[in-house]
Amino acid sequence: MGQTTVSQVEAQAWLMPVFTAKAGHEAALHEALLGLQSASRKDAGCLEYTVFSDDQRPGTFILFEGWARRDDLAAHNEEDHVKEFVKGVQSLLAEPFSVTAITPLTWH
Secondary structure (H helix, E strand, O other): OOOOOHHHHHHOEEEEEEEEEOOOOHHHHHHHHHHHHHHHOOOOOEEEEEEEEOOOOOOEEEEEEEEOOHHHHHHHHOOHHHHHHHHHHHHHEOOOOEEEEEOOOOOO
């Protein structure tokens, strides 16, 4: 496996959005997130796009996503499948979803 340089890592974009379903809407949110995951994995520059269920908080889902370049993330956010997800998921959420930007640690 090739070595990742600091400049490559700095150019990447990594995010961790968290979604919490309204009571009774867990299955619908789960399905919507799986659809988003499937479509987004095909987007240019996608390094990682995986949805997890939070074992400690039922009805809470964590998305782990990585993009080769920040421009790839920006283009992803303009895709119809993302815009439709964001609009359609609002009624399923107990609160607005949060997005945390994260950075992988590198060896020096």
